[in-house]
Amino acid sequence: MTRPAPKSFHVKSFGCQMNVYDGERMAELLGAQGMAAASEADAELVILNTCHIREKAAEKVYSDIGRQRREDGTRPMIAVAGCVAQAEGTEVTARTKDVDIVVGPQAYHELPQMIARAAKGERVHDLDLPGLDKFSKLPARRKTGPTAFLTVQEGCDKFCTYCVVPYTRGGEISRSYAAIVDEAKSLVDAGAKEITLLGQNVNAWEEDGKGLEHLIRALDAISGLQRIRYTTSHPNDMTDGLIRAHADVEKLMPFLHLPVQSGNDRVLKAMNRKHTADSYLKIIDRVRAARPDIALSGDFIVGFPGETEAEFEDTLRLIEAANYAMAFSFKYSPRPGTPAATMDAQIAPEVMDDRLQRLQGLLNTQQLAFNQASLGKRIQVLLERKGKLDGQKIGKSPWLQSVHIIADAQIGDMVEVDLVSAGPNSLAGTLVSKDVNAA
Numbered sequence: 001m002t003r004p005a006p007k008s009f010h011v012k013s014f015g016c017q018m019n020v021y022d023g024e025r026m027a028e029l030l031g032a033q034g035m036a037a038a039s040e041a042d043a044e045l046v047i048l049n050t051c052h053i054r055e056k057a058a059e060k061v062y063s064d065i066g067r068q069r070r071e072d073g074t075r076p077m078i079a080v081a082g083c084v085a086q087a088e089g090t091e092v093t094a095r096t097k098d099v100d101i102v103v104g105p106q107a108y109h110e111l112p113q114m115i116a117r118a119a120k121g122e123r124v125h126d127l128d129l130p131g132l133d134k135f136s137k138l139p140a141r142r143k144t145g146p147t148a149f150l151t152v153q154e155g156c157d158k159f160c161t162y163c164v165v166p167y168t169r170g171g172e173i174s175r176s177y178a179a180i181v182d183e184a185k186s187l188v189d190a191g192a193k194e195i196t197l198l199g200q201n202v203n204a205w206e207e208d209g210k211g212l213e214h215l216i217r218a219l220d221a222i223s224g225l226q227r228i229r230y231t232t233s234h235p236n237d238m239t240d241g242l243i244r245a246h247a248d249v250e251k252l253m254p255f256l257h258l259p260v261q262s263g264n265d266r267v268l269k270a271m272n273r274k275h276t277a278d279s280y281l282k283i284i285d286r287v288r289a290a291r292p293d294i295a296l297s298g299d300f301i302v303g304f305p306g307e308t309e310a311e312f313e314d315t316l317r318l319i320e321a322a323n324y325a326m327a328f329s330f331k332y333s334p335r336p337g338t339p340a341a342t343m344d345a346q347i348a349p350e351v352m353d354d355r356l357q358r359l360q361g362l363l364n365t366q367q368l369a370f371n372q373a374s375l376g377k378r379i380q381v382l383l384e385r386k387g388k389l390d391g392q393k394i395g396k397s398p399w400l401q402s403v404h405i406i407a408d409a410q411i412g413d414m415v416e417v418d419l420v421s422a423g424p425n426s427l428a429g430t431l432v433s434k435d436v437n438a439a
């Protein structure tokens with residue numbers, strides 16, 4: 001079916017921060033083509049930027065495609081992007097006739113010509129994994145609020161047995177130091193005060209034998225940039241240099257997201273995590289020695305095939321030993337094409353529910369205790385958005401805690417506040433001074 005080339009677009013991103021970053025780059029690319037951003041209900045092109053990490057996430061795409069049909073029976077041009085596009089490819093267009101474009105996470109820089117072909121009635125697929133091409137073909141960064149994401153590394157070579165990422169994002173590739181520093185400078189020029197460096201294995205970033213700390217120190221020198229963060233890391237890529245950066249790079253925030261998934265070595269082996277519970281805890285000790293007030297975050301999977309009650313309790317003991325400020329936890333979800341999906345001894349859903357509840361109970365207790373320990377402190381908060389209440393502003397502490405204040409301060413201000421109350425997911429503060437780092 002031919003149709004007029006769309007003049008407006010809407011990007012709907014699901015899943016991880018890297019998908020959010022890709023969604024922002026797609027919007028900038030189409031904006032640079034003269035297309036206008038519009039709401040999902042009004043856009044002439046809707047891009048579903050998908051996540052494939054769990055069963056439910058993948059299925060969500062097809063119900064979203066169905067919802068694009070409008071009251072007058074028409075529908076916008078529909079593109080499926082992201083990890084479901086990469087994993088399912090032509091299956092997407094085989095399964096529904098309502099999709100015009102299927103584009104993988106490494107090929108979205110080709111969107112303008114794909115849209116032109118789809119307007120002529122073609123159903124277009126591009127699932128190439130051409131490495132870093134896309135970055136050189138994307139327009140300069142335009143949009144930013146006080147915080148911004150910056151992808152520095154893509155793909156993964158670890159092949160954890162439950163994970164689709166190596167198949168949907170390809171092998172580990174590092175963007176060049178020069179391109180990253182340029183993009184960081186353009187983000188700061190566009191108003192960013194905090195940059196989060198992103199990668200499926202961000203601490204695997206490497207250039208000429210130099211690691212992520214090399215990049216962090218380069219960003220530290222950019223005037224106007226006030227905060228640096230990075231995510232997601234693998235324990236085996238936590239180098240001495242990166243740990244040292246936590247000790248002496250002032251703009252590097254005291255927060256580390258370091259997934260571990262399980263506290264039992266047999267399960268970690270079956271997951272192909274290539275580390276043990278003990279080696280993980282030793283890394284935590286070294287990081288805490290470098291930065292004693294660091295906030296630790298983790299990822300956990302309960303109910304991995306074959307996990308016994310005793311092995312699950314090892315995970316609870318690791319959590320007690322590590323003491324998290326926050327963490328993400330999920331029930332194991334078999335992903336097509338991953339080794340674990342065909343493993344024996346898949347765990348019953350009710351057992352997974354019970355284990356997840358107990359694990360989250362412990363994590364919530366730790367998170368509340370971390371927030372309560374911050375009470376009475378005077379800290380800096382970067383205001384990111386408005387809250388629901390009159391005059392309410394919400395921002396993040398250096399430890400990535402959500403802090404809300406009622407004050408006449410602006411989004412983007414780095415303010416100083418006294419923390420006066422603490423809950424499991426956020427803290428409340430009273431304003432002490434506005435825009436403390438304004439040059």
Ligand code: SF4
Nearest residue numbers: 156158159160163165
């Ligand atoms: S390290 Fe992370 S992204 Fe890579 S395979 Fe394992 S879970 Fe997936």
